[in-house]
């Protein structure tokens with residue numbers, strides 16, 4: 001854990017979950033750059049790789065996880081033992097443990113993970129949760145329990161359909177009413193058109209608020225940076241970095257949503273279900 005992270009805050013930090021429905025649209029790319037940008041703003045940041053099946057964040061950043069959540073669940077390690085500090089100053093809780101559904105954990109394992117998570121997150125000012133693709137149970141849990149939800153999509157029609165599907169299920173089944181929307185791999189005009197398409201269908205069928213927070217153009221150096229496991233600004237100084245920074249600043253400047261039941265304190269309790277004595281308003285039964 002970084003030196004800055006050793007100062008313990010009293011209240012649990014706000015969390016932003018990053019989801020998309022469709023895979024491969026840039027969630028992990030945006031998550032790691034958001035973490036880096038928030039550190040530049042003086043925040044202590046924990047980036048959670050919520051893809052518990054396949055590693056994402058550690059591969060993109062070229063970091064080696066010293067352990068995984070499965071070991072914590074088995075009582076062989078503490079969460080703080082498996083947190084890795086990236087050289088740019090943010091901490092990463094690695095995923096990719098082969099642990100497919102949190103709901104498969106026993107009550108004892110859930111309790112352990114919950115206590116560990118509550119203790120860990122109190123060390124940070126901001127928690128970012130990079131979710132897996134799809135609308136599986138873990139994605140819904142992780143996404144619906146954060147105060148703020150960022151939906152990432154590209155102008156690709158399948159990406160739009162899948163983003164809408166995720167928004168729909170989160171709004172109808174998990175009571176999420178507000179979403180930030182970022183369009184990746186698009187110029188400003190394409191991004192506006194894509195956002196308006198999503199907005200028109202959401203306005204018609206759902207009771208949700210969508211906030212357009214910006215766009216990131218298609219840029220070939222993104223692939224090259226990812227391949228060499230570097231952050232984009234360490235790799236290129238193009239003006240496209242300005243677009244990226246504008247997008248990141250806009251996301252970080254959004255006030256956290258005040259939703260009853262959201263927040264890191266309840267985050268893992270809700271994620272792990274109701275049988276720990278926590279009275280949830282939702283249908284997150286294990």
Ligand SMILES: Nc1ncnc2c1ncn2[C@@H]1O[C@H](COP(=O)(O)OP(=O)(O)OP(=O)(O)O)[C@@H](O)[C@H]1O
Nearest residue numbers: 023024025026027028029133185217218219222223
């Ligand atoms: N703005 C961009 N310009 C060019 N390529 C991009 C851009 N954003 C993302 N990519 C490409 O898309 C790939 C997928 O990005 P990323 O891994 O962040 O997506 P993801 O949504 O996290 O995927 P998954 O759902 O599999 O976790 C990257 O490896 C990169 O090659």
Ligand SMILES: [Mg+2]
Nearest residue numbers: 027028029056
């Ligand atoms: Mg990813």
